[in-house]
Amino acid sequence: MREETPPAADLFSKFDPLIAERQALLDTGVRDPFAIVMDKVLSPTLAVIQGKETILLGTYNYMGMTFDPDVIAAGKKALDEFGSGTTGSRVLNGTYQGHKECEEALKAFYGTKHAMVFSTGYQANLGLMSTLAGKDDYIILDADSHASIYDGCALGSANIVRFRHNSVEDLDKRLGRLPATGGRLVVLEGVYSMLGDIAPLKEMVAVAKKHGAMIVVDEAHGMGFFGPNGRGVFEEAGVEADVDFVVGTFSKSVGTVGGFVVSNHPKFEVLRLVCRPYVFTASLPPSVVATAATSIRKLMHAGAKRAHLWENSKRLHKGLRDLGFNIATPEAESAIIAVLLPDQDKTVRMWQALLEQGVYVNMARPPATPAGMYLLRCSLCAEHSSEQVGHIIDMFAAAGRATGCIA
Numbered sequence: 001m002r003e004e005t006p007p008a009a010d011l012f013s014k015f016d017p018l019i020a021e022r023q024a025l026l027d028t029g030v031r032d033p034f035a036i037v038m039d040k041v042l043s044p045t046l047a048v049i050q051g052k053e054t055i056l057l058g059t060y061n062y063m064g065m066t067f068d069p070d071v072i073a074a075g076k077k078a079l080d081e082f083g084s085g086t087t088g089s090r091v092l093n094g095t096y097q098g099h100k101e102c103e104e105a106l107k108a109f110y111g112t113k114h115a116m117v118f119s120t121g122y123q124a125n126l127g128l129m130s131t132l133a134g135k136d137d138y139i140i141l142d143a144d145s146h147a148s149i150y151d152g153c154a155l156g157s158a159n160i161v162r163f164r165h166n167s168v169e170d171l172d173k174r175l176g177r178l179p180a181t182g183g184r185l186v187v188l189e190g191v192y193s194m195l196g197d198i199a200p201l202k203e204m205v206a207v208a209k210k211h212g213a214m215i216v217v218d219e220a221h222g223m224g225f226f227g228p229n230g231r232g233v234f235e236e237a238g239v240e241a242d243v244d245f246v247v248g249t250f251s252k253s254v255g256t257v258g259g260f261v262v263s264n265h266p267k268f269e270v271l272r273l274v275c276r277p278y279v280f281t282a283s284l285p286p287s288v289v290a291t292a293a294t295s296i297r298k299l300m301h302a303g304a305k306r307a308h309l310w311e312n313s314k315r316l317h318k319g320l321r322d323l324g325f326n327i328a329t330p331e332a333e334s335a336i337i338a339v340l341l342p343d344q345d346k347t348v349r350m351w352q353a354l355l356e357q358g359v360y361v362n363m364a365r366p367p368a369t370p371a372g373m374y375l376l377r378c379s380l381c382a383e384h385s386s387e388q389v390g391h392i393i394d395m396f397a398a399a400g401r402a403t404g405c406i407a
């Protein structure tokens with residue numbers, strides 16, 4: 001393949017500002033926050049990065065299931081018995097017994113009649129949004145919705161209406177202005193992953209119902225942690241009976257990869273035939289669905305882990321707030337504690353100082369963040385020990401002082 005760029009109209013030229021911005025940042029001598037390599041992963045909370053043992057505080061491994069012995073054994077067994085991949089779509093040769101078992105585990109976990117497993121959560125949102133709402137219908141979504149929800153809207157042909165983040169009043173107003181004809185799909189998330197804030201689902205679901213809308217809740221960050229059975233924020237809010245679809249992922253609390261939609265709608269199964277991101281892609285490998293099914297069944301009885309994760313989240317929030325950091329939420333609302341910083345330079349310096357201390361967090365910047373925010377996103381794990389949380393707070397103190405982020 002040729003290497004030189006063509007003389008006219010190089011399609012890459014639109015990326016020049018981003019390339020220059022990144023280069024300017026790296027020229028200041030900082031490490032590239034988007035090029036970290038985990039050389040070894042020792043446990044859900046510890047990895048080796050550039051030869052240094054580092055506490056992981058920037059994963060979505062909320063329940064620490066990635067090293068669960070039962071989960072690993074199930075994956076190894078499926079790998080031995082069914083091979084490394086399905087090499088096909090769910091609707092052709094790619095549905096194995098393990099995919100059905102995984103869907104059974106989801107139905108048991110959510111207490112629903114139907115469950116559909118996708119290859120990622122991204123594809124589950126892509127599929128649901130693009131398939132369910134047609135050109136005469138309306139999708140009403142929170143302005144801070146995840147990229148996969150926006151991309152699902154872009155793939156489909158429905159009319160898109162955004163409402164102000166977490167504003168029940170704005171949702172009500174926008175639904176009230178819609179024409180009487182056309183279907184309505186209100187899309188909500190239990191936990192918003194950038195700031196770690198949760199949605200007022202009780203009020204929002206009531207408003208959506210009042211206007212005759214169907215409701216989908218993305219519980220990517222709520223599954224495993226919220227509600228008496230770990231189903232998500234919608235369970236904790238007591239609105240299970242009014243929600244039409246729950247979207248989720250295996251890439252967070254479940255500890256592997258994959259996505260799903262669960263529902264009680266009597267016609268739900270037709271989606272398997274019409275949902276392009278389900279039909280036109282290969283299904284998950286047998287080892288992945290086996291680990292997911294095992295993990296999901298264990299998460300049904302993880303009350304003690306949930307309690308410890310809350311304890312960790314509240315303690316880190318208080319510890320960082322007491323040190324003088326600006327946190328996105330006044331209290332811990334989820335296992336995500338987002339530390340707001342004034343600009344990219346301070347954020348990257350703080351991120352690097354933390355890494356040098358021995359703790360990895362996620363750096364987030366626009367366009368992933370709302371309102372042009374720069375933040376360090378800490379996400380806790382039920383397997384973080386109390387000692388680790390104490391150590392993390394000490395490392396934030398040292399890094400914050402060294403970089404001038406706190407006094």
Ligand code: PMP
Pocket residue numbers: 120121122123125146148189193218220221248249250251257258259
């Ligand atoms: N929804 C939300 C709210 C998410 O945060 C994510 C992933 N970050 C997804 C969907 C997509 O999940 P997956 O990683 O399985 O593609």
